[in-house]
């Protein structure tokens with residue numbers, strides 16, 4: 255049985271005061287739950303947010319939004335896996351479409367980041383197609399290519415304990431959500447693709463859906479058998495909304 259996970263990707267939002275307010279509001283109403291929960295603040299706030307989560311005794315793990323593929327050295331502005339581990343990060347997102355697009359990260363670099371991360375952290379590998387690719391019927395081929403880059407580098411064993419997030423690019427921040435059936439189709443495809451190499455790991459890997467998840471649509475998405483939770487952007491910045499999404503992931 256896969257434990258559901260709901261992770262908030264705060265993206266480049268927040269301030270020290272905003273973060274304190276958000277965590278305070280989460281602490282007021284955080285339920286007893288069997289759903290794993292994480293938040294991914296910007297790097298500069300990781301340390302302080304980690305402290306605030308511990309002080310509030312919240313069962314929310316810390317995640318980062320990106321990491322360097324390099325382990326250490328002269329890489330100005332980069333943050334390494336061991337630095338994230340040092341800050342008690344448990345998760346790190348790699349290959350988010352906003353980085354693939356704006357920062358020009360290709361499948362090869364994403365695979366290197368995933369590989370660097372997996373020894374110390376749980377990588378959350380983002381995959382997803384553009385609107386044009388979906389319209390051209392290329393969705394599954396794009397997802398396969400993105401997965402294969404990681405499979406070639408790390409093998410199926412690399413996905414042991416890892417998380418995959420299916421985030422169709424056309425659904426991110428647009429208010430356009432994939433239908434539960436569209437999400438399920440891709441999630442099953444991901445699982446079958448991995449199962450060709452390792453059935454056990456494919457069965458155990460958690461596959462999150464991300465893209466305009468909110469309190470209103472979370473339950474029907476999470477009801478799909480291969481949707482194991484969500485990677486939440488905008489709605490993770492509002493405590494009530496995030497907690498409602500967390501509740502929807504409970505089984």
Ligand code: 13P
Pocket residue numbers: 263350421425426427428429464465466467485486487488489
């Ligand atoms: P939104 O939930 O704002 O669409 O963002 C999804 C996302 O990119 C999470 O990583």
